[in-house]
Amino acid sequence: MKHTYRLLVLDLDGTLTNSKKEISPRNLQTLLRLQESGVRLVLASGRPTYGIAPLAEALQMQKHHGCILSYNGGEIIDWSTGELLYKNLLPDDVLPVLYTAAVRNGQAILTYDNEYILTEQPDDEYVLKEAFLNKMQIRPTDDFLRDAPLPLPKCLIVGDPDKLMQTEAELSLRLQGRISVYRSEPYFLELVPLGIDKARSLAVLLERLGLTREEMVAMGDGYNDLSMIRFAGMGVAMANAQEPVRKAADYITLSNDEDGVAVAVEKLFFSNEA
Structure with missing residues (x-):
């Protein structure tokens, strides 16, 4: 048939x-x-x-x-x-929590603004990897929280896989029931709306x-x-x-x-x- x-x-x-x-x-x-x-x-x-x-x-x-x-x-x-x-979309009030965790753990956080990737660390090797993967340009900022175009569909914290485990555990516990936290690659921590x-x-x-x-x-x-x-x-x-x-x-x-x-x-x- x-x-x-x-x-x-x-x-x-x-x-x-x-x-x-x-x-x-x-x-x-x-x-x-x-x-x-x-x-x-x-x-x-x-x-x-x-x-x-x-x-x-x-x-x-x-x-x-x-x-x-x-x-x-x-x-x-x-x-x-x-x-x-x-x-x-992500709740607006979780963004400072994500940003603080990334900075404290020495990792880069990024999000997307139309055709651009927005980040304070444009030269980070994993930020560059995400830009290459998506064929997108990086738009540097000196104030991520000010320039992020709320509300956001997603953020990404990127960094050394072993060190990223700590950030993943921390945010999974702190934001349990509010957002989803998971790794799409060992060096990419996805931060997306619940469900x-x-x-x-x-x-x-x-x-x-x-x-x-x-x-x-x-x-x-x-x-x-x-x-x-x-x-x-x-x-x-x-x-x-x-x-x-x-x-x-x-x-x-x-x-x-x-x-x-x-x-x-x-x-x-x-x-x-x-």
Whole structure:
């Protein structure tokens, strides 16, 4: 029986992009073909919106009515219209707590202001890594608390992985029940609104689009993809995915350096074509 999938949700780093943080030619051509067939595309990432935008443009998502789910589900944007469909923001009063902890522990804190990364430590190696990853410019400030554009969807404290453990433990305890604190990389401490979750945000999007979870395919590799892989009608893990993600998936494709996205799309969406 021919598939009934009408929505494809893709994580970016470790999934859609290869080790060079690029979309391979095969992945690109396969996803353009998929959208031409009428399937809508959603890019779902912990990245800020401006860090996802170049990939959305390469995939011609504006033309094909795609959506961006940024900040790990904190915002959903209809890329064809620019309409903000959903947002979840940090409480303003937690920002001084986050800032004080970062400074006391000798770490850099950053947030996002449209196309810029805002920080007091523009030369920090991990701040530079985040800027490179998202293809965003750094805007230095001498007063982070003054210049941060409240309310914020997310902050990031970055630094040496071992030392970051102390900050993570401290903020998890102090802000328990108020925000979510977790590491997306050993050197990146994510500070996001409580309840941020890709699956929860995708449930909102599905309702807006008039689709069901059974009509959705979701692909990912990291712990923050677990919920959407379990939630989707078809959950796909990359070969390079974390072990719990692979165990939760309905199907495991090739790695992000082996065009795993294209392989899965060809199998799930095009294999029944005559």
